[in-house]
Amino acid sequence: MxxxxxxxxxxxxxxxxxxxxxxxxxxxxxxxxxxxxxxxxxxxxxxxxxxxxxxxxxxxxxxxxxxxxxxxxxxxxxxxxxxxxxxxxxxxxxxxxxxxxxxxxxxxxxxxxxxxxxxxxxxxxxxxxxxxxxxxxxxxxxxxxxxxxxxxxxxxxxxxxxxxxxxxxxxxxxxxxxxxxxxxxxxxxxxxxxxxxxSDMMEELTSYDTSRLIPVSCxxxxxxxxxxxxxxxxxxxxxxxAMLFGGYLKDPDEPSFKYMASHMETAAGQQPLLWVNENGERFVNEEVVYNFSYAGNALYTQNKVYSILDQAVIDRMINKGNFMGLGVYVRRGEKLTKLQDELNDAVKENKPYIFKADSLSELASKMHIPEDKFKQTIEQYNNFCAVGVDGDFGKDPQYLVKVEKGPFYGFELNVGAFCTxxxxxxxxxxxxxxxxxxxxxxxxxxxxxxxxxxxxxxxxxxxxxxxxxxxxxxxxxxxxxxxxxxxx
CATH class of the missing domain: 3.50.50.60 (FAD/NAD(P)-binding domain)
Incomplete structure (x- = not known):
């Protein structure tokens, strides 16, 4: 035969x-x-x-x-x-x-x-x-x-x-x-x-920490x-x-490609808003999301990265549209009408990448990052937002959005990759x-x-x-x- x-x-x-x-x-x-x-x-x-x-x-x-x-x-x-x-x-x-x-x-x-x-x-x-x-x-x-x-x-x-x-x-x-x-x-x-x-070839041939890399492919x-x-x-x-494309949510219970069309993924991983590291510190101009390869590199400079959103900016993206989309899966400026339901479901299902709290202190505790440093970062960032000047990294003022209205959400970001x-x-x-x-x-x-x-x-x-x-x-x-x- x-x-x-x-x-x-x-x-x-x-x-x-x-x-x-x-x-x-x-x-x-x-x-x-x-x-x-x-x-x-x-x-x-x-x-x-x-x-x-x-x-x-x-x-x-x-x-x-x-x-x-x-x-x-x-x-x-x-x-x-x-x-x-x-x-x-x-x-x-x-x-x-x-x-x-x-x-x-x-x-x-x-x-x-x-x-x-x-x-x-x-x-x-x-x-x-x-x-x-x-x-x-x-x-x-x-x-x-x-x-x-x-x-x-x-x-x-x-x-x-x-x-x-x-x-x-x-x-x-x-x-x-x-x-x-x-x-x-x-x-x-x-x-x-x-x-x-x-995984063996990725370990041998690349410098990426594959434990944080999420292949989004066939x-x-x-x-x-x-x-x-x-x-x-x-x-x-x-x-x-590897073709990195910035922050991505790691869900052990779902195939990675499922999140490509997720409004929550777009809000958490693709916006030029606020990222902090494992020490509660801001570390980059978040506008880097507009170059998704650079965004992946920036995320890899820290041991852990969290995207921080408050309810006000979530409502803004629901009612007025996002700042940055994810290809044509979720287009730039699209109203994230599914976002709140997706957030509620993820919290209810206790997904490992999402943290919700009524206060910044509680959020820091849930993310296991230093409370004092995190609150100091938020206070300084909000001051930059108030005056319209990013004194740390020079981010465009249109993306300086205060973090002040609870509930507050933190998302642990891993790094998405499409291919080598x-x-x-x-x-x-x-x-x-x-x-x-x-x-x-x-x-x-x-x-x-x-x-x-x-x-x-x-x-x-x-x-x-x-x-x-x-x-x-x-x-x-x-x-x-x-x-x-x-x-x-």
Missing amino acids: TLTKYNAYDIVVAGTGAAGVSAALEAAQNGAKVLLLEKGRSTGGSTNYTEGLFAVDSYLQKEQGIKVSGTDVLNEEVEYSKYKADSRIWRKYVDDSANTVKWLKDQGVKYEGVQAMGAGEATWHIYEGMGDAVIHKALLPQAEKLGVEVLKSTAATELRKDDNGKITAIQIENQATKETQTIATKAVILATGGYLNN GKGTGDGLRMAWNVGAQKYSTGM MGGLHISTKNEVLDNHGQAISGLYAAGNDASGLTGDTYGPNMPGTCVGYAFYSGRNSAKNAVAYIKQN
Whole structure:
């Protein structure tokens, strides 16, 4: 018995997120016989939860009169990465980004429009129905129409090369039966989504305290593609980066992604209001939430962080709207109409991240932080609010909101993370490179398995660059893999 219809394919793609499905479809559109592997029981990976992709000079931006310079984007992102990003990769990605938006539209993707996130540029092309609709209503149906064979619950486990160093086969395994099969192929595209969900790799390859890190993803990014590539001589390159996104509530009883649409999560973790550490001290300009990667870094400078809200600011966010949203799950300025009910339920259920008290002294006691220092911090902060000048860190006066009306709430903030990016050194053709910088013939990496887009943090000023790169790099990998096959 075999797992697949055929014993040989032109191209095998591992992973069914944006990068993998785009690669499979693009390869099939160029005449290749393609096998698409998904180790889980459902397709789409973390792309299912994405809201939109990056592009400059797209037809949608032109319709809205939005002008963003591609060269300015490139320079800003490379500088933001401290020149750890590859300018050549960014150049090609930026130049093809408008075409990617159009290509997706041609496959049936529908868009809501273009917007910015936080203080960033309007490069975020929001698609209808989230990434789930992009994958399952557009790209996968198109791929299957063209004959792409999709195998779920089937993992890629090992790459094979010949004596000349060319990829010749891949071993796959059914996750239920553990049956294996070796598939002959001239090219493999790795699009397995990074390693955020592999605790051992996170401990080894990053500096983050993983006990405080909350992966908000599909849960399948366990480094499979990286390990397979490293085992055949790929260079281990540019590891250590995770896409942090600031304060997040840790609930041991619920899947982490559930809180993405929570009004309580938005109020507690995403507002530029008041944070204190385990000593009851304020430690940063809370406007850092407008750059979610920086916000994650700021939270990690302290052993513990608590977000402090009083009833007055809660009422303000319910009746007038929040200061800062959470992507398109909870939009900026949206009235948090579910907030009070969510707070009441969390307190009633004694959730470990929330503390409610009628006085500041009682709140400090419940959070186990020094009462005197905490009350001193609140008094000083309220004085800053009264005069409209942040004497500590220079926060914009519009975010100086007094903490004075009980009941008072404290929220222990952990650090949310969407994904890792990097691990394999690639060329501008998305070829995987060995330790000498030479391409491993027939091996390509796309999306979060590939390096070249970031440094040690993600650049949120250009929202949508991660999933946008996944779509682009999947297609780029496929185009170059098809060209390679035709030559060999």
